[in-house]
Amino acid sequence: MMHEYKIRIVVADDRPVVLYGLQSWFESHERFQVTACVRNADQLFARLKAATYDLIVVGCGMEAPGAKDFAFMRALRQAFPDTPVVAFTEETGAPSLAALQRSGVSGIASTRDEARAFERVCERVLSGAKNVLSPRIAAWLGTLEALISAVDASPDYGATRIRIRQFITPA
Template sequence: MTDSLLRILIADDHPIVLQGLFDLIEAEADLLVAGQAESGDRVLDLLSQNDYDVILLDIAMPGKNGLDTLDAIHQLKPSQPVLIYSHYPEALYAAIAMRAGANGFISKGAAPDELLAAVRNVARGNHYLCPSLLESLINAEAVSADGETPSSLTNREFQIFYKLARGESLQSIAETLGLSVKTISSYRSNILQKLHLDSNADLIRYAVSSGLVQ
């Protein structure tokens, strides 16, 4: 970048959250909110026209969710730093996000100072996970070895798991990901087998009871 300010693109589909992030970041002398987006598609539109030091990206957004958007961001600009933030279970979603190429993960419940520290670290080319989350992440990866938790799914499987858990149809998922319905159906079968579930209804109940989706 040509100036000393770190340029931030913030993405969240809740206007109140978006405004809160804007106010927090703009109050810092070295940070600038250079863009705001309420959907994954809007993130990509802005990124195609502008450069950012970091994208602060929510997972749960309409249309392209955060994980879909993360994939698309790296296709558009492979080296773009992205900090994922979410209110979903930290260890699991952090594991998935970091495997998918995020530069950091922070909970929406984090203190403002921690969020700002994470933004600065990622914007300057570093990775960020708070120490307590790093410990939980290591434990989650160890637990996943038994093949019975979503953290044992591949990145693509988790994308499809997330969409199925939110009630999306095979056709809709196929269109979003640019794959055939037959391929999505095969992924679905693998997911159900890995999680020892029998149907989409079981998968949705499992995801809701585990707090993985609302």
């Protein structure tokens, strides 16, 4: 059975093998159509300005090397807030994954996930769900939550309570 409407996807990653793999995987499912594969941020923004897509899948290699603030993802979300973004990442560190989640992506999947877990993240994001995590990503983030709950963020110093809202670093 051929679907009349295919879910239009743009895939962005700086590694050709990942682009090819994601494109092949999506196109093996008849309801998806990868209409663009791009290798850098400029190409991605140009494609997104020229056409509409149902889903953006971005490899986290698109961020600047060593970047942990996910400024690219935040800029993408600000420029195209109506198009959901699924981040496809090799990251395993809970603090970095939490920062990626705060950047505004709709879903996060690991490069170590099975294809079914990745598909489930995409399906849930396409249905309108936010903060969708693959089971592997959720487990890695769960370790961060466990560490935070083990350490009292506002210890009692006699009658004085200390709450830190923001760190300000000199320029």
